Amino acid sequence: MKKKYIITTALITTVLSLCVFFSFLDSSQSEKTTVSMDTVVTVKVKGKNSDEAAGEILDIVKTLDSKYLSRFSEKSMTGILNREKTVTDSELAGFLLPLISLSEKSNGRFDFTLSPLSDLWSFTSDPRIPKDSEIKAALQNTGYKNVVLNGDTVTITDENVSVDFGSAGKGIALDKIREYCDKKSSIKRVVASVGGSILCRGKGTFTVGIKKPGSPGGEILAALTLKECCVSTSGSYERFFEEDGRIYHHILDPKTGYPVDNGLVSTTLVGESGILSDALATACFAAGIEKGAALAAEYNFDAVFVDNQNTVYITPNLRNSITVSDGYSLVVV
Amino acid sequence: MKIFKKSDIILIFAVLFVAGIIFAISSLEKGPPVAHIIVGGEEYKAVNLVDIPEKQVFILETHPETIIVCEKGCAYFSSAGCPDKICVKTGRLTKKGDTAVCLPAGVVLTIEGGEYDAVTY
Amino acid sequence: MKKNLVYKTALCAMMCALTVAIGFLENLIPEMPFLPPGAKPGFSNIIIMFACEALSGAYVAAVVLTKVLFAFVTRGATAAIMSLSGGVISAFVMFLLLRKGKNKAGIAGVSVTGALCHNLGQLAAAAFISATLKIVYYLPALLVFAVLTGVVNGIIAGAVLPPLKRINNTFEQEE
Numbered sequence: 158m159k160k161k162y163i164i165t166t167a168l169i170t171t172v173l174s175l176c177v178f179f180s181f182l183d184s185s186q187s188e189k190t191t192v193s194m195d196t197v198v199t200v201k202v203k204g205k206n207s208d209e210a211a212g213e214i215l216d217i218v219k220t221l222d223s224k225y226l227s228r229f230s231e232k233s234m235t236g237i238l239n240r241e242k243t244v245t246d247s248e249l250a251g252f253l254l255p256l257i258s259l260s261e262k263s264n265g266r267f268d269f270t271l272s273p274l275s276d277l278w279s280f281t282s283d284p285r286i287p288k289d290s291e292i293k294a295a296l297q298n299t300g301y302k303n304v305v306l307n308g309d310t311v312t313i314t315d316e317n318v319s320v321d322f323g324s325a326g327k328g329i330a331l332d333k334i335r336e337y338c339d340k341k342s343s344i345k346r347v348v349a350s351v352g353g354s355i356l357c358r359g360k361g362t363f364t365v366g367i368k369k370p371g372s373p374g375g376e377i378l379a380a381l382t383l384k385e386c387c388v389s390t391s392g393s394y395e396r397f398f399e400e401d402g403r404i405y406h407h408i409l410d411p412k413t414g415y416p417v418d419n420g421l422v423s424t425t426l427v428g429e430s431g432i433l434s435d436a437l438a439t440a441c442f443a444a445g446i447e448k449g450a451a452l453a454a455e456y457n458f459d460a461v462f463v464d465n466q467n468t469v470y471i472t473p474n475l476r477n478s479i480t481v482s483d484g485y486s487l488v489v490v
Numbered sequence: 491m492k493i494f495k496k497s498d499i500i501l502i503f504a505v506l507f508v509a510g511i512i513f514a515i516s517s518l519e520k521g522p523p524v525a526h527i528i529v530g531g532e533e534y535k536a537v538n539l540v541d542i543p544e545k546q547v548f549i550l551e552t553h554p555e556t557i558i559v560c561e562k563g564c565a566y567f568s569s570a571g572c573p574d575k576i577c578v579k580t581g582r583l584t585k586k587g588d589t590a591v592c593l594p595a596g597v598v599l600t601i602e603g604g605e606y607d608a609v610t611y
Numbered sequence: 612m613k614k615n616l617v618y619k620t621a622l623c624a625m626m627c628a629l630t631v632a633i634g635f636l637e638n639l640i641p642e643m644p645f646l647p648p649g650a651k652p653g654f655s656n657i658i659i660m661f662a663c664e665a666l667s668g669a670y671v672a673a674v675v676l677t678k679v680l681f682a683f684v685t686r687g688a689t690a691a692i693m694s695l696s697g698g699v700i701s702a703f704v705m706f707l708l709l710r711k712g713k714n715k716a717g718i719a720g721v722s723v724t725g726a727l728c729h730n731l732g733q734l735a736a737a738a739f740i741s742a743t744l745k746i747v748y749y750l751p752a753l754l755v756f757a758v759l760t761g762v763v764n765g766i767i768a769g770a771v772l773p774p775l776k777r778i779n780n781t782f783e784q785e786e
Binding site: 493494495497498501502505506508509510512513526528530531532572573574587588589591593594596597598600 | 686687688689690693716717718719720723724727737740741742743745746748749750751752754755757758761762765766768769
């Protein structure tokens with residue numbers, strides 16, 4: 158009797174420990190980082206073969222950029238479109254459809270054809286304040302209405318107008334990553350950051366912090382507890398320069414050609430679609446708190462607006478999901 | 491003598507329960523993961539692992555000598571002059587509570603602050 | 612009387628040798644990825660348990676000190692201090708449990724308690740040496756590991772100790 162008892166217990170313990178051991182082997186976690194789309198892309202994957210999956214996800218982002226979105230490449234779909242002024246591609250058309258729709262819904266506050274303007278300000282290389290006349294001239298070469306969709310065919314009707322995915326590309330990458338993850342059942346949990354646009358996918362809750370402008374130490378001004386979603390932020394602190402005491406940032410008003418000046422420092426959008434989170438972040442920043450909140454609601458998105466007085470405005474649904482850091486006050490719009 | 495008495499089972503579960511509680515409590519606090527290097531009981535350096543642009547290497551003048559590396563998302567002992575090298579074998583520390591210690595050198599490397607899933611900017 | 616002393620000394624020496632051999636073998640175990648580094652199965656606790664039942668406290672202390680000396684010679688002063696702090700407390704507690712509290716715990720319970728005391732003793736020493744309390748972060752993993760090894764050692768002891776005790780009793784009676 159005693160012997161049997163000992164043997165059975167020993168066997169059970171061995172089996173249990175082997176199970177624990179093997180489960181650790183499988184549910185591994187991997188984190189990989191790369192530079193693409195002119196920004197830092199990081200992905201954290203939890204699940205079987207997480208290392209392989211993380212690598213494949215980064216490849217997807219790189220391919221997306223080189224094959225479709227980069228406007229600096231001659232071979233990408235965007236490059237071809239901007240050069241030939243017409244291209245037939247279902248993916249590209251698929252990206253542009255919601256952007257055109259958003260441009261209309263936001264009354265032109267969101268516009269994806271502003272490259273002549275942003276190149277003028279050249280935030281990424283040698284920023285300068287352009288002359289009024291230069292701005293007016295550049296504005297002539299912008300306008301989303303010049304981009305027409307006919308099924309899968311995209312046509313730009315004005316020769317000087319070009320398409321720029323700068324304010325939506327990161328979101329598109331999130332959607333592509335989500336597509337990939339949904340196909341792989343071995344992936345249990347994914348958090349991807351494409352230049353600050355975040356994709357959370359998997360069971361349970363995720364904690365996403367909103368970066369405090371100008372903080373080198375990764376400090377946050379608020380933390381959001383969310384279920385799986387896409388989160389994107391537009392901030393005036395990302396790319397800007399200062400001259401004569403004034404701050405000029407990269408989020409331009411498509412109507413005036415000058416940086417949006419409404420006291421906002423950042424907008425963060427939370428919702429299902431990646432491309433919309435990215436585009437809406439820019440659109441809502443330009444629209445301001447009231448109109449921005451309404452716009453977000455139309456798309457079933459939640460929004461966070463932060464102004465230069467350290468006040469954080471949120472749409473009602475986020476009331477129980479947000480914690481603001483010291484020094485910030487919370488207002489529900 | 492019997493192998494498992496009732497009191498034994500109670501003891502085992504009580505210990506596991508306590509371990510679970512300690513673990514849960516220590517995992518709660520949120521904040522960016524910060525690596526703390528403690529030498530001889532005093533904090534030598536605190537490194538924020540979220541916003542770290544490139545690898546940072548710390549060569550500590552301890553006896554035996556220890557070298558700690560901090561990079562994006564993790565910190566670890568890259569080498570140590572002690573005989574056991576348990577500190578090095580601990581590997582990469584990534585989340586709050588992860589700790590590696592080199593006792594002969596008197597160095598503790600630990601991650602504090604919670605783990606955000608991500609920061610949006 | 613003399614024979615008894617000779618017998619006990621020989622038995623103690625054998626225990627010491629076994630402890631050293633086990634210590635040597637345990638040092639060879641490679642680091643498993645998910646285990647706290649430096650964690651050992653602690654089979655020598657089985658030897659200590661037997662010593663507690665078959666020999667008096669002084670002999671048990673001798674076995675423990677042999678373990679410490681072996682650690683000092685092979686792995687250095689720090690390892691010796693770790694072994695000393697953990698070994699003394701766990702041997703002491705197991706001695707009490709086995710000799711005085713015989714009906715209160717089964718072998719697994721004694722083994723788990725011994726493992727716990729060993730780990731806690733080591734943790735206290737480590738905190739003292741590194742002059743910081745941050746080591747406490749190791750607690751949950753250590754506790755779980757102590758329980759695991761304690762149970763496994765307890766089961767092995769349950770199989771190995773009774774026949775050993777029987778043999779010991781036979782020898783002891785052969786005065």
